[in-house]
Amino acid sequence: MMHIALIGGGGHSKVIQDMIQARNDLTVAAILDDKYPSLELENGVYTGPVSSALSLAGGMDRLRFVIAIGDNRTRCAIAMRLGLRPDRYMTLVHPRAYVSPRSVIGHGAVILANAVVNAGAAVGDQAIVNTGAIVEHDCIVSGYAHIAPSATLTGGVKAGTGAFVGAGAAVIPGKTIGDWATVGAGATVIHDIPPRTTVVGAPARIVKYNETGDDFDVEADRPETNFFVQPAYERQRKSVY
Numbered sequence: 001m002m003h004i005a006l007i008g009g010g011g012h013s014k015v016i017q018d019m020i021q022a023r024n025d026l027t028v029a030a031i032l033d034d035k036y037p038s039l040e041l042e043n044g045v046y047t048g049p050v051s052s053a054l055s056l057a058g059g060m061d062r063l064r065f066v067i068a069i070g071d072n073r074t075r076c077a078i079a080m081r082l083g084l085r086p087d088r089y090m091t092l093v094h095p096r097a098y099v100s101p102r103s104v105i106g107h108g109a110v111i112l113a114n115a116v117v118n119a120g121a122a123v124g125d126q127a128i129v130n131t132g133a134i135v136e137h138d139c140i141v142s143g144y145a146h147i148a149p150s151a152t153l154t155g156g157v158k159a160g161t162g163a164f165v166g167a168g169a170a171v172i173p174g175k176t177i178g179d180w181a182t183v184g185a186g187a188t189v190i191h192d193i194p195p196r197t198t199v200v201g202a203p204a205r206i207v208k209y210n211e212t213g214d215d216f217d218v219e220a221d222r223p224e225t226n227f228f229v230q231p232a233y234e235r236q237r238k239s240v241y
């Protein structure tokens with residue numbers, strides 16, 4: 001049995017708790033959220049503020065963490081702040097998702113129910129492929145990106161670091177969504193999308209240039225957090241997910 005500490009106690013966390021319940025090899029050991037003032041143990045589950053992740057990590061070698069927060073910047077900020085080794089984060093795949101054995105999935109990445117990650121695709125550390133989203137063959141979903149429910153990345157699309165692709169959006173083959181760019185719900189992307197822009201509509205057009213002041217330079221700060229890791233088949237062999 002693998003013990004999981006969830007960082008975040010909101011809506012995305014609830015979905016991940018259900019997902020853990022749907023698997024008989026995992027159990028929720030902690031839910032950490034700043035709404036909890038201090039670390040407590042009740043009915044075998046710890047609750048406490050996010051910062052208590054460090055004491056739990058130090059005390060329990062085999063505990064694995066998942067940052068169960070849908071917002072990319074918040075997820076990234078917490079990973080940077082905690083500074084845990086990438087392999088302390090669990091890769092979670094819902095039992096009813098399809099993940100090709102010829103894809104690679106990063107540490108702390110979460111693939112939710114009915115999602116598909118097809119052959120040759122790579123999903124980076126701390127990325128989310130949400131309910132029913134499709135990541136087609138040879139796509140790259142970079143670290144801290146989030147592909148929202150029912151969005152479709154067709155073949156060979158690259159979603160940059162921290163990119164967000166809204167619910168039901170579609171991206172035609174081979175296009176790039178820039179780092180920290182946002183694609184609105186239902187958009188149809190037919191051109192490359194520059195970093196840190198917001199696009200909406202069909203075809204998708206830029207409506208906003210996002211502020212850059214609080215952006216994270218993930219590559220420079222913690223290069224190891226944005227790596228793709230060993231092939232999915234190897235992880236399966238080791239029962240990592």
Ligand SMILES: CC(=O)SCCNC(=O)CCNC(=O)[C@H](O)C(C)(C)COP(=O)(O)OP(=O)(O)OC[C@H]1O[C@@H](n2cnc3c(N)ncnc32)[C@H](O)[C@@H]1OP(=O)(O)O
Pocket residue numbers: 070130148149165166167182183184185186187198199200201207208
């Ligand atoms: C399980 C889960 O829930 S996972 C989360 C999934 N969440 C999503 O998919 C949300 C996706 N978010 C959106 O679509 C948002 O509307 C965003 C991010 C594109 C824009 O949000 P904001 O930055 O707040 O922009 P704002 O609401 O001011 O809209 C800017 C303009 O774009 C238009 N617009 C916003 N979203 C869309 C959209 N999805 N499609 C078409 N036009 C849109 C607005 O009408 C507005 O136009 P106007 O300036 O002519 O009035």
